[in-house]
Amino acid sequence: MMDFHGTSLIGGAFVPSGAGRVYHAISPVTGESLPGTFVDASSEDIDTAMQAAHQAAGELRRYTGARIGDLLDTIAEELDAHAEALVTRANEESHLGAARLEGELARTTGQLRLLADAARNETERLRRTDHVGGSTLRLLDVPVGPVAVFGSSNFPLAFSVPGGDTASALAAGCPVIVKAHPAHPGTSELAAGAIHRACERLAFPAGTFQMIHGVDHATGAALVRHPHLRAVAFTGSHRGGTALARLANERPHPIPVYAELGAANPVVLLSHALASRSEVMADTLAESLTLGVGQFCTNPGLMLMRQGPHAEAFERALVQRLAAAPEAVMLTEGIRTAYLAGIERLTHTAGVVSCHQADASDTLVGPSLMKIRAADALDEPSVFTEVFGPAGVLVLADDEVELVEVIQSLPGALVGSLFADEADGREAVEVIQALSDRVGRIVVNHVPTGVLVSAAQHHGGPYPATLHDRETSVGTRAITRFLRPLALQDVPEAWFA
Amino acid sequence: MMDFHGTSLIGGAFVPSGAGRVYHAISPVTGESLPGTFVDASSEDIDTAMQAAHQAAGELRRYTGARIGDLLDTIAEELDAHAEALVTRANEESHLGAARLEGELARTTGQLRLLADAARNETERLRRTDHVGGSTLRLLDVPVGPVAVFGSSNFPLAFSVPGGDTASALAAGCPVIVKAHPAHPGTSELAAGAIHRACERLAFPAGTFQMIHGVDHATGAALVRHPHLRAVAFTGSHRGGTALARLANERPHPIPVYAELGAANPVVLLSHALASRSEVMADTLAESLTLGVGQFCTNPGLMLMRQGPHAEAFERALVQRLAAAPEAVMLTEGIRTAYLAGIERLTHTAGVVSCHQADASDTLVGPSLMKIRAADALDEPSVFTEVFGPAGVLVLADDEVELVEVIQSLPGALVGSLFADEADGREAVEVIQALSDRVGRIVVNHVPTGVLVSAAQHHGGPYPATLHDRETSVGTRAITRFLRPLALQDVPEAWFA
Numbered sequence: 003m004m005d006f007h008g009t010s011l012i013g014g015a016f017v018p019s020g021a022g023r024v025y026h027a028i029s030p031v032t033g034e035s036l037p038g039t040f041v042d043a044s045s046e047d048i049d050t051a052m053q054a055a056h057q058a059a060g061e062l063r064r065y066t067g068a069r070i071g072d073l074l075d076t077i078a079e080e081l082d083a084h085a086e087a088l089v090t091r092a093n094e095e096s097h098l099g100a101a102r103l104e105g106e107l108a109r110t111t112g113q114l115r116l117l118a119d120a121a122r123n124e125t126e127r128l129r130r131t132d133h134v135g136g137s138t139l140r141l142l143d144v145p146v147g148p149v150a151v152f153g154s155s156n157f158p159l160a161f162s163v164p165g166g167d168t169a170s171a172l173a174a175g176c177p178v179i180v181k182a183h184p185a186h187p188g189t190s191e192l193a194a195g196a197i198h199r200a201c202e203r204l205a206f207p208a209g210t211f212q213m214i215h216g217v218d219h220a221t222g223a224a225l226v227r228h229p230h231l232r233a234v235a236f237t238g239s240h241r242g243g244t245a246l247a248r249l250a251n252e253r254p255h256p257i258p259v260y261a262e263l264g265a266a267n268p269v270v271l272l273s274h275a276l277a278s279r280s281e282v283m284a285d286t287l288a289e290s291l292t293l294g295v296g297q298f299c300t301n302p303g304l305m306l307m308r309q310g311p312h313a314e315a316f317e318r319a320l321v322q323r324l325a326a327a328p329e330a331v332m333l334t335e336g337i338r339t340a341y342l343a344g345i346e347r348l349t350h351t352a353g354v355v356s357c358h359q360a361d362a363s364d365t366l367v368g369p370s371l372m373k374i375r376a377a378d379a380l381d382e383p384s385v386f387t388e389v390f391g392p393a394g395v396l397v398l399a400d401d402e403v404e405l406v407e408v409i410q411s412l413p414g415a416l417v418g419s420l421f422a423d424e425a426d427g428r429e430a431v432e433v434i435q436a437l438s439d440r441v442g443r444i445v446v447n448h449v450p451t452g453v454l455v456s457a458a459q460h461h462g463g464p465y466p467a468t469l470h471d472r473e474t475s476v477g478t479r480a481i482t483r484f485l486r487p488l489a490l491q492d493v494p495e496a497w498f499a
Numbered sequence: 500m501m502d503f504h505g506t507s508l509i510g511g512a513f514v515p516s517g518a519g520r521v522y523h524a525i526s527p528v529t530g531e532s533l534p535g536t537f538v539d540a541s542s543e544d545i546d547t548a549m550q551a552a553h554q555a556a557g558e559l560r561r562y563t564g565a566r567i568g569d570l571l572d573t574i575a576e577e578l579d580a581h582a583e584a585l586v587t588r589a590n591e592e593s594h595l596g597a598a599r600l601e602g603e604l605a606r607t608t609g610q611l612r613l614l615a616d617a618a619r620n621e622t623e624r625l626r627r628t629d630h631v632g633g634s635t636l637r638l639l640d641v642p643v644g645p646v647a648v649f650g651s652s653n654f655p656l657a658f659s660v661p662g663g664d665t666a667s668a669l670a671a672g673c674p675v676i677v678k679a680h681p682a683h684p685g686t687s688e689l690a691a692g693a694i695h696r697a698c699e700r701l702a703f704p705a706g707t708f709q710m711i712h713g714v715d716h717a718t719g720a721a722l723v724r725h726p727h728l729r730a731v732a733f734t735g736s737h738r739g740g741t742a743l744a745r746l747a748n749e750r751p752h753p754i755p756v757y758a759e760l761g762a763a764n765p766v767v768l769l770s771h772a773l774a775s776r777s778e779v780m781a782d783t784l785a786e787s788l789t790l791g792v793g794q795f796c797t798n799p800g801l802m803l804m805r806q807g808p809h810a811e812a813f814e815r816a817l818v819q820r821l822a823a824a825p826e827a828v829m830l831t832e833g834i835r836t837a838y839l840a841g842i843e844r845l846t847h848t849a850g851v852v853s854c855h856q857a858d859a860s861d862t863l864v865g866p867s868l869m870k871i872r873a874a875d876a877l878d879e880p881s882v883f884t885e886v887f888g889p890a891g892v893l894v895l896a897d898d899e900v901e902l903v904e905v906i907q908s909l910p911g912a913l914v915g916s917l918f919a920d921e922a923d924g925r926e927a928v929e930v931i932q933a934l935s936d937r938v939g940r941i942v943v944n945h946v947p948t949g950v951l952v953s954a955a956q957h958h959g960g961p962y963p964a965t966l967h968d969r970e971t972s973v974g975t976r977a978i979t980r981f982l983r984p985l986a987l988q989d990v991p992e993a994w995f996a
Contacts, residue, residue, distance in 0.1 A: 063932075064932075130954055130955040131955060132954055132955035132956075134951045134952075135951045137945070137951060139951060139955040139956060140955060141954075141955040141956070141957060144935050144936070146968075147936070247748075248748075251744075251745075251748050255962050255963070256744075256962060256966065257962075258967075420990075427993070431995070434990065434994050435560075435561075438560075438985055439641070439644075441985075442984070442985060442986065443985070443987075443988060444985065444986070444987050444988070444995070445989065446988070446989045446990045446991070447989060452632075454631045454632045454634060454636060454988070455631075456629040456631045457627055457629055457638075458627040458628060458629035458631075458636040458638040458986060459629075459636060459638070459986055460638060460986035461986075462984070464983070465753060466752070469753070471643075471983050472979075472982070472983050472984065474984065479638075479984070482969075485969070486939075486961070486969050487939070487957040487969060487971065487976070488935055488938075488939060488940070489939065489940040489941070489955060489956055490940075491940060491941070491942040491943070491945060491951070492942065492943045492944060492945060493931065493942075493943045494943070496924070497924065497927050497928050498941070
């Protein structure tokens with residue numbers, strides 16, 4: 003059994019246990035406490051952490067990209083060296099399964115190494131020179147300063163302590179203070195320990211990376227309100243993200259909250275594709291819908307198509323697959339309750355017809371499928387609102403015009419998928435044009451789940467999918483969120499490069 | 500005498516006069532009404548305009564960069580063709596002088612032509628391709644949609660109707676709705692007419708460019724609240740910009756307000772420069788401080804230096820120049836009142852000593868110079884707050900450490916100037932490092948006024964200088980504020996390019 007400090011990592015050490023609120027990780031399977039007693043950071047802890055971060059910011063600003071790259075590579079190394087403990091504990095806390103979590107760890111370290119390269123080669127940094135009006139103007143960028151990271155429960159590694167937000171803020175040269183997610187405090191401590199060791203090995207300032215516990219929302223709020231903080235990165239619920247944004251906007255000095263809030267992502271199935279391969283698409287979409295018990299922000303929650311016999315065949319095939327899917331444990335009791343409430347809301351929406359509902363049990367949930375005619379959905383746009391979990395809604399349009407109208411009426415989403423054959427080309431062009439105004443990523447003949455980590459990736463999208471639709475939380479461009487341009491007019495390079 | 504429609508330009512025509520609040524342009528010299536009766540847009544007008552803009556957005560999204568570039572070039576052509584009328588009316592409304600306004604018009608058309616080139620060559624647009632995980636990922640960007648522009652009174656052309664915000668939004672392919680500044684409604688109508696003729700000549704949609712009148716704040720508020728609006732660009736006061744941002748954040752679907760709010764910009768004079776050329780610097784800074792009656796967001800409001808005989812010599816030389824500066828008319832009575840109140844506030848601040856105050860008259864103002872010891876300024880940071888107009892504050896530090904401490908304590912500013920000789924090099928490095936955290940542009944041995952229009956420019960800066968410190972309102976990068984990235988995974992180029 004592992005031993006946990008249970009306290010916050012501040013100024014280069016796990017601090018002594020204070021007087022904060024105490025909490026435990028809860029097993030999603032048994033509902034019982036897991037080993038480790040965790041304690042919230044006090045307001046003094048947060049102030050100490052922010053002073054250390056502020057000081058570190060002054061030092062990191064002068065570091066080369068190569069030095070920052072080395073830190074990210076070393077963090078990946080430390081995570082790999084403790085893979086077994088990380089995966090074991092993450093599985094106890096999330097019940098996502100060892101295979102999935104091993105994959106997630108590989109994604110996390112791969113992301114760190116990709117961002118290490120980007121930092122080393124300054125691929126995401128501005129460098130322009132112009133000679134104008136008798137002056138030499140150089141444009142470059144500087145780190146914004148300390149960044150707070152709020153991770154998500156559904157990716158205890160890749161979108162949590164060692165995830166893309168932490169990696170991209172560090173890659174930009176910004177100190178990071180993570181607020182540990184209370185659904186996986188043990189995994190958080192283990193990952194924080196790995197990052198901390200990497201910082202120590204390379205003699206980075208003590209305030210480079212810190213982590214605070216805060217099961218009480220007041221702790222996160224105090225972090226966001228601290229005058230030394232310069233930006234917030236958040237992955238999670240609409241309610242959580244917008245609450246932090248409100249706090250950030252109310253500061254004497256407002257700061258951005260880069261929040262990825264998830265979405266009901268549209269999947270559009272065009273007629274020829276439906277006619278030629280409804281069984282295959284039912285396989286693919288059933289898998290995507292139930293993957294990780296549907297707990298993905300890229301889950302294909304809405305399936306749009308023209309009604310008719312092929313749509314009916316697809317519906318039958320999808321119901322068959324979903325009925326065969328095993329019931330499973332969700333990440334937390336809160337998520338399970340919200341999922342069941344979301345289904346309840348949908349089933350009571352005018353025009354919604356249930357296609358498949360799994361039996362409810364005390365702890366397990368199963369997939370849910372409903373359908374609605376496009377005309378009814380346009381009258382009742384609440385059916386377009388995300389239900390976090392393995393819930394899908396089929397939206398059936400009378401014709402192409404109505405199909406495009408539905409897409410134009412959708413709330414902003416992270417990703418839109420289109421299943422189309424060559425012969426669907428003309429209609430595909432119209433659908434993609436409409437999707438381009440409503441999503442941050444368009445995928446053809448793939449499911450929306452599975453976000454590739456790349457310099458060409460954009461994991462974002464119009465509100466309410468995110469709060470800043472021009473920013474991505476995945477890929478190397480995530481770094482630019484934490485860099486601020488600076489123009490230098492006739493400043494000798496010897497004085498500032 | 501010119502004839503004015505006086506109404507809003509909506510859907511391709513100046514609408515009939517409605518029931519809105521009526522106003523006139525006021526001559527800053529005589530306080531009398533100038534020709535032309537202007538009337539606020541009604542809420543129906545605004546809705547009509549936003550519907551037209553929404554429709555235009557759908558069309559502009561499909562236009563090539565070449566077509567957009569042609570529009571911007573044609574706008575410049577139309578402005579040039581009506582230069583005399585524009586400059587005459589702008590001078591009547593602003594009293595900035597014909598020479599200055601001719602220069603400002605040249606800046607405005609030059610800016611339009613630079614942005615035309617950027618649109619044509621897509622220099623500011625994302626284009627990346629990556630092959631990863633068996634997929635082809637293409638990253639590009641799309642226009643965000645309709646943009647509202649609120650111009651400033653101190654640049655009736657370059658930061659108003661035909662200014663950088665309008666030009667960069669159009670360059671991104673976004674329809675623009677300008678809220679005319681009530682200090683220069685006639686200039687606004689003339690410029691709007693020029694843009695409108697360019698749109699007609701090239702057969703752009705009627706909703707491409709529109710302008711509404713709104714002397715009543717409720718009109719601008721209705722514009723910002725309209726659900727079809729996607730972004731706001733604002734140049735003006737802190738109070739105005741933050742009020743719009745509050746409205747924008749309270750929308751069901753929040754949108755960004757790219758606001759440039761001005762600042763008290765620091766000028767740092769290092770010791771060798773002070774010793775070798777205090778007279779020359781006094782000339783230069785007196786001119787910069789009084790240019791356009793100090794009504795520049797880049798005005799050198801704070802002058803920081805180490806105290807001693809050279810600082811005293813500089814102070815004497817500066818007072819001499821300012822005492823010789825003619826008194827002048829400010830843009831509006833509101834600005835004059837605020838300027839006098841700002842000086843009053845400064846003179847009653849603990850530790851502030853007056854060096855020079857011009858006599859006040861009923862309509863004219865003159866420059867003001869005050870000084871304060873750095874230690875006192877650190878105790879009373881309100882002296883670092885901008886006074887819009889020809890007011891300067893000398894901040895006198897005991898030593899280099901205190902000088903850097905003052906810089907670190909400054910609120911965010913648009914630009915910091917450093918006057919330094921070769922021999923000041925070591926200290927210059929420290930000062931520039933400190934400035935890099937507090938400003939958006941650093942200038943060596945130049946005044947802060949005069950913002951070059953370039954691909955390498957950044958006219959922005961940390962809060963409170965702007966509300967989005969990563970964005971610029973001058974130069975080609977201004978375009979990126981109105982573009983949103985979109986990732987395309989295995990989307991055939993024939994379906995979306």
